[in-house]
Amino acid sequence: xxxxxxxxxxxxxxxxxxxxxxxxxxxxxxxxxxxxxxxxxxxxxxxxxxxxxxxxxxxxxxxxxxxxxxxxxxxxxxxxxxxxxxxxxxxxxxxxxxxxxxxxxxxxxxxxxxxxxxxxxxxxxxxxxxxxxxxxxxxxxxxxxxxxxxxxxxxxxxxxxxxxxxxxxxxxxxxxxxxxxxxxxxxxxxxxxxxxxxxx
Numbered sequence: 001x002x003x004x005x006x007x008x009x010x011x012x013x014x015x016x017x018x019x020x021x022x023x024x025x026x027x028x029x030x031x032x033x034x035x036x037x038x039x040x041x042x043x044x045x046x047x048x049x050x051x052x053x054x055x056x057x058x059x060x061x062x063x064x065x066x067x068x069x070x071x072x073x074x075x076x077x078x079x080x081x082x083x084x085x086x087x088x089x090x091x092x093x094x095x096x097x098x099x100x101x102x103x104x105x106x107x108x109x110x111x112x113x114x115x116x117x118x119x120x121x122x123x124x125x126x127x128x129x130x131x132x133x134x135x136x137x138x139x140x141x142x143x144x145x146x147x148x149x150x151x152x153x154x155x156x157x158x159x160x161x162x163x164x165x166x167x168x169x170x171x172x173x174x175x176x177x178x179x180x181x182x183x184x185x186x187x188x189x190x191x192x193x194x195x196x197x198x199x200x
Contacts, residue, residue, distance in 0.1 A: 061134060076117070
């Protein structure tokens, strides 16, 4: 594709912004942008003309990698908070952390996050050396985003009815997590993209 990237000033004539309300990620500046006979100077062209699509792809890969690292950290943080909650909360005379089914559930989640973290370290190492890592980043994006979503969902269940309260941290994180697999490409798009990369 021949595509150019253009920087449009926020106060440019013809630029119309409409704030959009979202279910989660309330701090994000989500809005629709409408360009109505909007004109900018030629100096606002970013980079080389016609290379915009390449710049976007490269930027998306970096975004996927950075977010994967962040979501692995978030997932681990949620697990640690949940472990402390399970140690403190007692049912039938003993902490919930002593229930075998709950212990196994936490261990499975922790194992999934650790696998995602180690994969992220390996991909970051390759990326930092400017070596090709497009396939691995796509794999990591799907794995880490879906793993974090699962951790939040499962830990919310382990917190019980408390996590359903609007002032509970997990309630907010759960709402935010609904956007995780949508950001930088859905899991379905990632899998189809990867299938093309491996020659299918």
